Amino acid sequence: MRKILxxxxxxxxxxxxxxxxxxxxIHSPFLFGLVQQVLRNKHPYYCFAKIEAIRNSLRHSNQxxxxxxxxxxxxxxxxxxxxxxTSLATPKDAxxxxxxARYIQAKSILELGTSLGITTAYLASTGSNVKCVTMEGSxxxxxxxxxxxxxxxxxxxxxxxxxxxxxxxxTLEQHGPFDMVYFDANHTQQYTLLYFNECVTxxxxxxxxxxxxxxxxxxxxxxxxxxxxxxxxxxxxxxxxFGIIFFDPQLQKxxxxx
Numbered sequence: 001m002r003k004i005l006x007x008x009x010x011x012x013x014x015x016x017x018x019x020x021x022x023x024x025x026i027h028s029p030f031l032f033g034l035v036q037q038v039l040r041n042k043h044p045y046y047c048f049a050k051i052e053a054i055r056n057s058l059r060h061s062n063q064x065x066x067x068x069x070x071x072x073x074x075x076x077x078x079x080x081x082x083x084x085x086t087s088l089a090t091p092k093d094a095x096x097x098x099x100x101a102r103y104i105q106a107k108s109i110l111e112l113g114t115s116l117g118i119t120t121a122y123l124a125s126t127g128s129n130v131k132c133v134t135m136e137g138s139x140x141x142x143x144x145x146x147x148x149x150x151x152x153x154x155x156x157x158x159x160x161x162x163x164x165x166x167x168x169x170x171t172l173e174q175h176g177p178f179d180m181v182y183f184d185a186n187h188t189q190q191y192t193l194l195y196f197n198e199c200v201t202x203x204x205x206x207x208x209x210x211x212x213x214x215x216x217x218x219x220x221x222x223x224x225x226x227x228x229x230x231x232x233x234x235x236x237x238x239x240x241x242f243g244i245i246f247f248d249p250q251l252q253k254x255x256x257x258x
Contacts, residue, residue, distance in 0.1 A: 028251055031235060038099040039239070039258060045098065047125040047152070052091055054151050055118050058084035058144075065140040080116070080144065089119045089184070089212070093241055097182060097210065098122040100244070104208050106130065106179035110171070112164055112195055113185030113212075117145025121152045123182065133158045133175045135167060135185070165191070168198050177202045184212040189219035196227055203232060205248050214243040228255055 026032045061080035068075040089097070101109060101123055107130055109123050114136035124132040134157060136142045142161040149157050160171055164185050172178075181199050183192060192211065199209065214224040224243045228236040235251040237244040239258050 026256055028235065030248075031237070031246075031251070031256070034100070034103055034237075035258065038103045039096065041099055045095075045125075047098075047122070048091075048095060051094075051118060051121045051125070051152060054121070054148055055084060055088070055091070058116055058118070058148075065138075065144070067138045067141060083141075084116060084118075087115060094119045094122045096242070098126055100208065100210065101126040101130075101180055104180060104206070106208070108175070108178045108180075109133070110176070110178040110181045110199070111135065112168075112181070112183050114145045114159065115141055115184075117148035119182070119184070120145060120157060121148055121154060123180075124149070124154045124157045125152070128156060130156055131158065131175070132156055133160065133171065133178070135160045135162075135164045135171060137162065137164055137185070165194065168195060172199065172202050177204055177207070179204075179207060181207070181209045182212070183210065187213050187216065187220055189223040192220065192223040193226060196223075196230075200230065200232055203247050207247050209245045211243040211245075213241060214238070215240060 026035060059081055061084070063080045064077055065080065066075050067078050067083075088094075097119060106126065109126075109130060109132045111120055111123060111132065111134040114120055114134040117134075120132065120134045124130065134145070136145060136159070139161055142159055146159055149155075158175065160167060178199075183195055185195070186192070196209070203209070211224060211227070214220050224238070227233065227243070228245060232247050233245045234248055234253050235246045236255040237258055238255055
């Protein structure tokens, strides 16, 4: 109940502050274009129907798996259907990530938190020449995600299974740098900041980092506020669900609420 109340409170605060929703007040052509061509774009791309068909099949799966949470050390049995219905990015949000990756012409993408591989499929579908690296703690989720990629006919995904905290530095060294990093693992202030501080060491001026669920809890919102104050971060876009940061020194250090 407390988490629900926190989410509602943060949602109301965001709606009150959302002055730049249509791009008003954004003077950077790059950021204004992102708002108009990406965030407000509803045009369906070629791959959307195929990926959503895979999502739908997962929503009707009777299979149950054990999911290990390396953050808490706990393991619980969950149904694939429930995970697909409650734990994945919505079609709209996953498609927004797809459009962002295409807009910035990302050639290398890192995803923290593979889950069932639906968002992974969207990111990898941005181009056959795109290298998509995705990290997942749960072995059984990782196996299902690989099956998702197979069904989507995607062969440009590198799956890394195991404790993200332990594997992240080596992943960045072996496969980085990345044009885009999507943070969707272990939604706590402690681990979000830990992952960010590791990834930011390899960020270039053209890198884009996207954080999921920044308005779902006070601690995630606190993590987001700390991140946008980092000295390498310039502009930031705060959406209902996502937080997006940029490192381009030509952009004004400012947070826009959309």
